[in-house]
């Protein structure tokens with residue numbers, strides 16, 4: 001795999017994906033027969049079909065995009081894909097809601113049939129019932145994702161989210177026997193294609209949960225970098241994963257166990273050896289602290305595009321790291337050391353000086369100017385407080401608006417700094433950030 005991702009190609013692929021979406025979603029509406037006795041019925045029918053047809057296509061897309069093994073075939077910007085997946089999910093649910101509202105109105109007005117009065121002696125009522133169950137599940141996923149995501153925590157939220165695996169099969173089983181447009185037009189074949197794609201993705205997702213497409217690595221070194229931060233170095237026992245600068249990998253201690261994303265902060269292309277640095281938190285990150293050399297762990301990836309846009313230009317580089325947010329910059333700085341030529345600055349914020357990770361490596365840098373900023377140690381002899389635009393301006397010799405700025409740290413730091421940089425005149429396209437949670 002190429003060591004540097006082409007940011008231009010990534011942009012083109014994003015456009016292609018959006019165009020595919022924009023064409024495939026409304027396409028089924030061309031097959032709807034709009035002849036009805038009154039304009040009101042035409043409108044009611046169009047709304048009901050918008051919900052079921054466009055809603056289903058969007059659901060299939062969001063399902064595909066939520067599965068990183070497939071979605072990253074388009075490109076590696078996983079955070080962008082996850083955002084698109086979330087937005088499509090919300091749009092699909094809101095559209096699909098039109099269906100249970102307008103299809104009963106259509107049947108009531110045109111045929112005097114009450115769709116809610118289910119007669120379970122008739123087969124069609126069972127298919128209507130399946131549609132209702134799918135709708136109830138969708139609403140459950142929507143409510144838990146939008147209102148309770150934080151309160152549930154990632155693990156419990158994920159457990160509720162996997163009920164989504166049932167929604168699409170139920171929706172297809174509901175639609176094939178009773179969907180008028182499907183039974184009477186070639187749209188049937190479009191739906192067969194969607195059902196086949198959704199089925200394949202469901203099978204692949206389940207296999208992935210059980211360890212399909214994860215790559216075994218032997219831990220060769222485990223060292224403590226700072227208070228609560230351990231660096232693990234691993235050698236591939238089979239296929240190497242070849243991360244580009246700034247990319248991350250998913251790490252599992254057991255093949256089918258819990259997984260978390262970590263930046264590949266070192267990579268040796270000759271041996272395939274890769275390192276991650278994990279800060280102890282609550283879940284898997286705590287268990288990664290006692291991994292020892294000789295242990296076998298599992299990686300999948302690489303994903304992400306952080307830093308790639310900045311690597312394409314020769315502008316002065318300003319890096320702002322907070323805590324463990326230093327990891328994506330380690331390889332970038334190694335590269336600057338090997339190929340000096342552009343001005344580079346690292347502003348590294350930590351609570352206390354003993355939390356500084358990669359201290360020795362940072363002290364040895366010749367071509368990157370490093371400024372430590374400590375927020376919680378009153379006696380610290382150096383910059384105290386947080387990384388701000390004013391502080392950056394005191395060190396960076398070039399006009400800040402001409403710099404390429406990369407930020408990786410806690411969300412509050414990222415947001416505040418980004419807003420201040422924009423206010424200071426740094427163009428949006430020169431500011432890049434990585435988020436350590438999504």
Ligand SMILES: Cc1cc2nc3c(=O)[nH]c(=O)nc-3n(C[C@H](O)[C@H](O)[C@H](O)COP(=O)(O)OP(=O)(O)OC[C@H]3O[C@@H](n4cnc5c(N)ncnc54)[C@H](O)[C@@H]3O)c2cc1C
Pocket residue numbers: 153154248259260261262263264276277278279280281282283284285286304324327328434435436437438
């Ligand atoms: C792109 C990226 C790069 C990262 N790089 C590093 C790094 O180099 N070093 C480091 O210490 N941390 C890194 N993180 C954070 C790391 O993934 C964990 O979130 C962190 O270690 C806390 O883990 P925990 O086991 O304590 O998790 P928990 O407390 O159980 O969960 C903390 C949070 O992790 C996130 N999370 C959990 N599971 C997943 C999952 N399967 N997929 C996506 N997000 C999930 C959720 O937002 C959750 O709220 C990175 C995160 C991302 C998204």
